[in-house]
Amino acid sequence: MSFMEIKDLQVHYPVRGGFFNTIVDHVHAVDGISMEFEKGKTYGLVGESGCGKSTTGKAIIGLEKITSGSIVYEGVDVTNQRRQRNSSYNRDIQMIFQDAHSSLNPRKRVKDIIAEPIRNFLKLSDLEEKKRINELLAIVGMPEDSKLKYPHEFSGGQKQRIGIARAIASNPKLIIADEPVSALDLSVQAQVLNFLKEIQQELGLSYLFISHDLGVVKHMCDEIAIMNKGRFVESGTKRDIYQSPQHIYTKRLLSAIPNIEPSTREARKVERINVEQNYQVENHKYYDTNGRVYDLLPISDTHAVAKKEEREVVI
Ligand SMILES: Nc1ncnc2c1ncn2[C@@H]1O[C@H](COP(=O)(O)OP(=O)(O)O)[C@@H](O)[C@H]1O
Numbered sequence: 001m002s003f004m005e006i007k008d009l010q011v012h013y014p015v016r017g018g019f020f021n022t023i024v025d026h027v028h029a030v031d032g033i034s035m036e037f038e039k040g041k042t043y044g045l046v047g048e049s050g051c052g053k054s055t056t057g058k059a060i061i062g063l064e065k066i067t068s069g070s071i072v073y074e075g076v077d078v079t080n081q082r083r084q085r086n087s088s089y090n091r092d093i094q095m096i097f098q099d100a101h102s103s104l105n106p107r108k109r110v111k112d113i114i115a116e117p118i119r120n121f122l123k124l125s126d127l128e129e130k131k132r133i134n135e136l137l138a139i140v141g142m143p144e145d146s147k148l149k150y151p152h153e154f155s156g157g158q159k160q161r162i163g164i165a166r167a168i169a170s171n172p173k174l175i176i177a178d179e180p181v182s183a184l185d186l187s188v189q190a191q192v193l194n195f196l197k198e199i200q201q202e203l204g205l206s207y208l209f210i211s212h213d214l215g216v217v218k219h220m221c222d223e224i225a226i227m228n229k230g231r232f233v234e235s236g237t238k239r240d241i242y243q244s245p246q247h248i249y250t251k252r253l254l255s256a257i258p259n260i261e262p263s264t265r266e267a268r269k270v271e272r273i274n275v276e277q278n279y280q281v282e283n284h285k286y287y288d289t290n291g292r293v294y295d296l297l298p299i300s301d302t303h304a305v306a307k308k309e310e311r312e313v314v315i
């Protein structure tokens, strides 16, 4: 059973121009996507830079205005009331950003950064708040004396842990993690990913995990949606996407995963060239004459691909 349903979400940004700086066009950053979230699961949202991933995350949490579509949370339509003060939606849906540094207020001590959602949503006494902050620091593996320090005193990985502590402070149900490890060194990336998985199990969290790299999400996600030009080109379980990718764009993303295994490097290179040639020839089957991604068509209970509907010709 899903606790949240997103239907046909669209976010269009106005493009201004001309002498009077009027709206001359719209960027269809998110152009009709649907998703459902279940407790304890991780959903991957993957695509190249500019395809609309962050806009999707921000629209869900309420930082971006929705042009059309709906968000239903625990049976209630919250599409137009996501940013109401103290609402349970704001408490239950939290976000972690790629750039932990700029998402932490440099003038606030760690204890006040982490306490922000506690003060907004969980009316605790001073003593209870102190205890909760210590508990959160312990969960994210930071020493207790971090409390009195400022964000600049920490490394990138530690800052991301502070951002995570803040995100889990209000006991959320869903965390939107927008490229949470992209800015970190490879060795620290693995640590943070493992850690996100650990707290998921402890706290029963769901994640919407955003990344431009199918290599990074592989070990994190139960289900994955591949995004291109503001739409989903393919969605399915981890197995569907990695074992039997159908859309040409998904195949391209898979062939672009960096290869660290020397023995298969040559074979992967050949595969990459094949996929690229195929893309040039088959591209038109996957996009309409305006270059728009087709609607998703189910090909199994779990797997759907955006492809031109082939109607049977009856003679
Ligand atoms: N505030 C904005 N105003 C106008 N266009 C925007 C704005 N934010 C993002 N865009 C455009 O929307 C598209 C999707 O952006 P974004 O969601 O940031 O992509 P991603 O996170 O996948 O890299 C891009 O073409 C981007 O230039």
Ligand SMILES: [Mg+2]
Pocket: 053, 054, 055
């Ligand atoms: Mg982004």
